[in-house]
Amino acid sequence: MRFLRQILESFRFAWQALRSNLLRTTLSLLGVTIGIFAIIAVFTLVDSLERNIKTSLSFIGDKVIYVEKWPWTFGSEYQWWKYFQRPEASMTEYKFLHDRLETAQAVVAIDFKGRVTVKNGNNSMSSLIQGTTFEYNDISDVPIEQGRYFTQQEIDVARNVAIIGADVAGNLFPSQDPVGKTFKLNGLNFTVIGTQERKGESILNVGGNPDIKCLIPLGAFAKMFHSINPSISIAIKGYDDDPGLTELEGEIRGLMRTRRGLRPTQDDNFAINRPEAIAQAISGIFVVLTLAGWVIGGFSILIGGFGIANIMFVSVKERTNIIGIQKSLGAKNYFILFQFLFEAILLSLVGGLAGIALVYALSFMQLGTLELQLTTGNIVLGLGVSSIIGIVSGIIPAFSAARLDPVIAIRAK
Template sequence: MFFLRQILESFRFAWQALRSNLLRTLLSLLGVTIGIFAIIAVFTLVDSLERSVKTSLSFVGDRVVYLSKWPWAFGGEYQWWKYFQRPETKYSEFKYLNDQLENAQAMAILDFKRTVVKYGNNSTSSQVQGTTYDYNRISDVSIASGRYFTPQEMAVGRPVTIIGATVAEDLFNGQEAVGKTIKIGGANFLVIGVQQAKGKSLVSVGGNQPDIKCIIPYLIFSKLFNSGVPTFDVAIKGYESDEGLLELESEVQGLLRARRGLRPTQDDNFAVNRPEAAVKFVSAIFTVLTLAGWVIGGFSILIGGFGIANIMFVSVKERTNIIGIQKSLGAKNYFILFQFLFESVLLSLVGGLGGILLVYLLSLIPFGSLELQLTLSNVLLGLGVSSVIGILSGIIPAFSASRLDPVIAIRAK
């Protein structure tokens, strides 16, 4: 109990010392404030960018592989000339895989075309997506009003469509869109549903633009836009029990190689792409950015730490007489050490809180589609780094103060 009381007394002495030299205190914590702001601002920016990019990639669905002519590549040289002669995936191959695959719970064709859609005198640019019935089992299709496609509509390719929230607003100006007829590619389509608004994302990849999208059955999409060879991808969703989707990938490769008559010595003339590759590539980039944040902020906070250490040495020099009086009255060495150590840590923590506050104010500023979010982990990181800097900056001055001889200290000028 006596020990705790002395620690609290040390803390009180430290607080009084900081208050009595307010200007010096503010100048000292400024370096730490800038350093913590630099570190936490970079971390917050990187976390927000990574979250936005991964959300933008979420259209690929969960536990899904993509069959395509072209492999996805991230970094390095892309040997396009090796893939150019590959055949495009045929609709008959899609039907064959859909009938034969045992490790797939859903399959859907994905094909896209940018065009103008019209309703009366209103028109807007839209991304038209041709797909098959199981698309809503692979990717999220949130219907705000209306309904999803029926199997019969998809099977015969009826001219029906589900439109995005932005398309509905541009064409109908807030009026009910379901049941109206719009023109897509010069053909009439009945609007059967409107998707919920998703908002803009920082990065729009592939079909990740639901607000400006019109979804239609693939068969009628192919008649309208595929005058030559179709160039669609096939999304295939595996089961939860298939760890890493290895069984699904092997089955797709085996069936399609047999269908295309490839010999064992021949390479695949198709690609089975995994969305995890994109996520891993993005994570690797942000790991480098995080390291850069540590380097940039580290230099700033190092300067702040030296500033605090310098002020603490000055403080010890100014209060040498007081230290001598305290020790002559029975103050223990740890009482003096804690007094200056608390002062250093408190100074650093206040500076860290100032830096965190600046980052929080920065997060309130709108940056378009990028939403900055200061997380609890980054706040704790900032406070932790501030505490460590305070201890490192104050330990030597505090130790030297605690070792002073009381007689010499009292006589010091």
């Protein structure tokens, strides 16, 4: 109990010392403030970017492999001339994989057509049209707000029905319930059977922004936009018990090579794409940003740490006489040590809190489609780094104060 009381007393001494020298305290914590601000701001930016990208990727599916003509390869050595000669994925290949794949939950054929005008009376807008087969909602996130999803019969007979995005619903049917109403698409009437929840803008609208999208049966899509042998993407959903989807990828490769009659010595003439490839390509940018934040913040914190250490040595010098009196009255070495160590930690923590407060204020800024969010983890990181800097900066001055001889300290001027 006595030990705890002395610890609290040390804390009180430290707080009074900081309050009595406000200008010096403020100048000392500026370096830590700038450093913590730089590090936590970068971490917040990276976390927000990752969250935004993951949200975007959720609309093209989790544990999904896409079989297409073009690979999702990022870099300077993209051999487009080689990929250009490949055949497009076809409906016959979709049916072949759909019937034979044993390690897949769902197999879907997808096709897109952008900038297509959709109309309802005098209301019109440019929309992204996506044709798909029945199991699309098993592959991708299709949050229905009103109405329902397709039935198997609607897909099989290529009925003119559509699930429309929030922007399409708002533009074509303002202040109305769109479900059951019709609109014009490429000169044909389509009936709205459902509307999707609003997603909002994001950095990566992979697969197209659902808010401006019209989902229709692939058969209806093909009748409008293709004459013979449409080009498609084949999306295949794997099982959770297939780590890395290695079994599924191997089975897809084997079936596709068999279907296209490739000899063992021939390279694949199709691409097996994964949404993770996009995230991996961007992860390099995140690494650079994080490193830059640590470097910039590290220099600022280092300068702030030296500043705190310097101020602590000055404080020890100014209060040497008081230290001597405290020791002569029975104060233990740890009481003196904690007194100065707490002062250094408090100084650093106040600087860290100021840096975190600046990041919090920054999170209210509008950065286009990016929403900054200061997480609890980043707050804890900032306070943890501040505490460590305070301990490292204050430990030597605190030890020097604790080891002072009381007789010599009292005589000090």
